[in-house]
Amino acid sequence: MPAPPPALPLPTVSAGGLLRACHPLPAAAVTLFAAGLAAAAGRGPAGTALTAGAVAAGQLSVGWCNDRVDLRRDRDTGRRDKPLATGEVPAAAVTAAAFAALAVCVPLSLAAGPAAGAAHLTGVAAAWAYNLRLKGTAASWLPYALAFGLLPAFVTLGLPGSPWPPPWLTGAAALLGAGAHFANVLPDLADDLATGVRGLPQRLGARTSAALAALLVLGSAALLVLGPPGPVTPYGWTLLALTGLLLLGTAGAPGRIPFLGVMAAAAGDVLLILARSAT
Template identity: 85%
Template sequence: MPVRSPAFPLPTVPVAGLLRSCHPLPAAAVTVFAAVLAAAAGRGAAGTALTAGAVAAGQLSVGWSNDRLDLRRDRAAGRRDKPLATGGVPAAAVTAAALTALALCVPLSLAAGPAAGAAHLTGVAAAWAYNLRLKGTAASWLPYALAFGLLPAFVTLGLPGAPWPPPWLTGAAALLGAGAHFANVLPDIADDLATGVRGLPQRLGPRASAALAALLVLGSAALLVLGPSGHATPYGLTLLALTAALLLATAGAPGRIPFLGVLTVAAADVLLLLTRSAAQATPW
């Protein structure tokens, strides 16, 4: 018996629009950062892949929920770079994608062990709290600091004996997360204020937020360089000098340039972790 075509075409979801709605660049950067931490800590290929999968699922859920919850504000601000705001992807599809990614994040996180899973899911919950409420408060920086600061714990608590990461590594990750928040918000401050979003960067203004972003990220790099041994190697000193120069050059730049500068510094930090773990029997 022949199968009839439906009277109405089935809805399709534009894959490109869905991908753009997940904040792909930050999601990829955080996932790579977590994977490098796992590899440097000796989690092995399977453990590193599991870490990356859990973090990727969490980041996708956060990115999609952010755009979905900001839909009205993005439309009011005329955001042409947001597929949801322009009608390029259905809101229901983004909602379903966010919830699916969140559902996958839970077992993937807990597969690393109960303590490790709890650490990562606490970070994901903090990011969702930012999207749901804290984005418009003076505590907008806190979910970023908490979520990033718990990433090293997610990695190390999955090791035999479930050790906590060293304080300098937790501090460096937390400072990097807070700095990324201030840098990421910079180009949207005017639109945010117009639509009622008053997080800490919006309250401080662009100039102060740019300076604070640079100081936080520089502090993160300094902890990575000085934390393990208390003194800087020639590579570490070079990294700090280049970090300071890059942040100084990009802090007052327009658009997403300050945020890209933060990502560049994060990539240098990742390289530092890799070189250190390659030179030592234990990475930290």
């Protein structure tokens, strides 16, 4: 009787590589933003933890989905910072992780209530649609605007009475999301064009996209300062002026400076959103 063939070794999965493939910094930033919103809105420790867990699961699913979809393009452009492209993590493991995180995201989102859960899952679905199709179209900005715009609704709809957030807060978050999209593309714009990605920033070019990113983030700050009822405080006018000066001073600069300027202004908008939510 012939001996059985030797068992094939199982593919190993690097935990560090799997973590890096989920886009950990943006995932952590959005999760902390959502947790801050929940705490500021009075969701309490349990509600804040639930919000953070649902958003973290959604962000993990989106990040892993993004790297899996971009695998061929990342290999073509020689991305050594991508664990999938270097072979450190098997594609099947990232696919499984993305769907597992999505499966966890659904019940965690719905645990906040049907309206809140529907708002968050719509945003997660928009992010998946970006990865799978819309990234290479002129509507590439739309999933970002929709997902960010719905994040305050996920928080407030989980409160007693399920109130919607004020329109100025929803608008500010949506503008911030769209601005983040234009800014986020800037460092990789040349690689995107080389591999056939034709989203709106790639169609408009680096200079126009940097200017649009700055205008969108400035518009977000303006809504946060001017939108709430009551007179604008000197602090609000000063913050708006400083945001404008920061964006104006970095918009035409070379290299990654426009990207960093928009990101710094966006961070200021996030803090302002949290402050407005608390009041």
